[in-house]
Amino acid sequence: VAKRLTYADIARHAGLSTASVSRALSNQPGVTEEVAERVRASARTLGYRGNRAARALRRQRADAIGLVVSDIENPFFSSIARFVEEQAAKHGDAVLLCNTGESREQERRQLHMMMGENVSGVIVVPSLEEPGALLELQEAGIPTVLVDRRVNGDEFDTVMVDHYGGARALVEHLILDHGHAHIGTVTVITSGTSSRERLRGCREAVAAHPGVRLTEIDAGELADDRRRRTTELTEGLALRLLDRPDAPTAIFAGNNVLSLGALRAVRHARLGVPEDVALVGFDDEPSFDLLAPPLTVAAQPIAQIASTVTELLYRRVAEPDRGAQSIVLPAEIRLRASCGCPGAHSAGRTADHTTSTEERTQP
Amino acid sequence: VAKRLTYADIARHAGLSTASVSRALSNQPGVTEEVAERVRASARTLGYRGNRAARALRRQRADAIGLVVSDIENPFFSSIARFVEEQAAKHGDAVLLCNTGESREQERRQLHMMMGENVSGVIVVPSLEEPGALLELQEAGIPTVLVDRRVNGDEFDTVMVDHYGGARALVEHLILDHGHAHIGTVTVITSGTSSRERLRGCREAVAAHPGVRLTEIDAGELADDRRRRTTELTEGLALRLLDRPDAPTAIFAGNNVLSLGALRAVRHARLGVPEDVALVGFDDEPSFDLLAPPLTVAAQPIAQIASTVTELLYRRVAEPDRGAQSIVLPAEIRLRASCGCPGAHSAGRTADHTTSTEERTQP
């Protein structure tokens, strides 16, 4: 185990002070280019590594940002994580990853840890609608940006897809283009505003068309049990819809996990999609156009969401006093076979038909 | 922005020294329970938060571990990340997430960052077979554990699935149970030993059965371009197999992404699975039994891999001088319809048939 080098070692080697070493290695002004080069040369020669904790302690700010997501196993969030890590690396920042599992208790703990780390900013998918520990972050002066979900009050920068518009467009497609008069929904509302907004989209689509009914099934309290949030729970939810004497003729699934659960439930009930029940869902995944049948979805512009959110975070780091900004990006409707549309159902080239919900930005 | 509390504030409030505060809050021996309680009470009353950078600087070791994966968007690695984060949190450790994108240059940079952070350990999916920067980690005394892939030399704890056995079992199933005499493989070898081992499994399965041929297609150099590693690349690879005048009658896909690409290629070529071409792949995903057709796969025991690797890491943190250990966990063959087996092809309850490759542990 080799001894660790410090600025003192470099200073000695270069015949300078630690102050100059610091200025040179941090690319600060106040050193001649000649001195800076001498320092860099010594650092390179000696194999200097840096000590991020010392720097963080002294500067009262770590070269790191936090990423607090509700479920890193969900492809939507792992994609976000990939983009965020990429951008953070460009800024020289490390990424502290936390997974709440939708638990507000976990969220609270993790946000406190972020404060303890003195991260220079946090990107969070809030697990509750009340700001809670998020306000403490703000008090501590840590720039905070929310993704995917809003929180009560307008004090946070927020980036999300048009949950309402995507859901509404999907359900209107079922009603207008396929003549469905009874829609069922499967959702997990406890996770916050996103599902709530999606459900609102369903409701208003139905309300706008007299004669169309809506039957809602929500995971409710069950959602707290992490283990049951996957297949079994989501399949069970959809089955409750299919087992009704007056089962809906089309199902709206609130997210990617629920879509798979619903599809599984329909199979389980030995019914066919879309012949017996049509199915549409929020979120797309790389495999969804290869499912039997290919799934019609409202897809999120993940890359755009991720780049917008990191941009917003770093802008807030630079200008802490900007007003909070809420950005809503359009969802993209991808019509495939599960809604009853022709085309991609069997083999052959998949020709997706896509349209976008309207983009709205509130400054 | 409230001023930050320190041990000095607590000490003053409790009428004690910062030494006692430190001992009490770090659960160290050397304080009476009465003093400890007094400190905790003051900390609670004042709303003390802690400063992890100061602690890390002084202790020369951060309460954090590093997780360096090749592709956090791959469901396999995001699952690993979920488990690792969960365990780390139990130990009071933060998780520093890095994504290499299979780039050894990135890997080198990120491992250097881990050294700069003084993490107490690192879990890494190595992007190359040469130890490289991993050896520097070792020299720096940072416990390091590898997942999914091995590195030349035996100096690292390693946990992975039985790549060889899983692939071999899959291909033998194609040969013995479905009578295929010409197998094609699509792989991306540059990522290291895992794909190489899987390919070896295919080769030996074929070699063990005279009269059976193998045609290999590998991404090779192309794999460096991150953007093309997804759908387009993987679909293109499989198409090269299908476009041959003597196309194979069955395809082995080297991982989950390649499986989807292969399936897409077969669709593109307007062929049917398994009628025209059978398909088996390494890795399972929650959607794979809902694909058209349901995919026959060698599934990795992800939870077990993740818990084993974190266990190994924390054991090494506790006992730095243990000998390196290599653990190979069995893959689970899940027979579904894409190989030609009956059952789960159309609607109805999916009855997976599963078997395990043998478990082998080298102490």
Add this chain to the structure above:
DNA sequence: CTGAAAGCGCTTACAG
């Protein structure tokens, strides 16, 4: 058991 004090490796007013 308890506390005074040194020190981890940086950064940054301050003086020259």
Add this chain to the structure above:
DNA sequence: CTGAAAGCGCTTACAG
């Protein structure tokens, strides 16, 4: 521009 020195908030030998 350059350097001496203080100090960020902890932990830990050391003395009592």
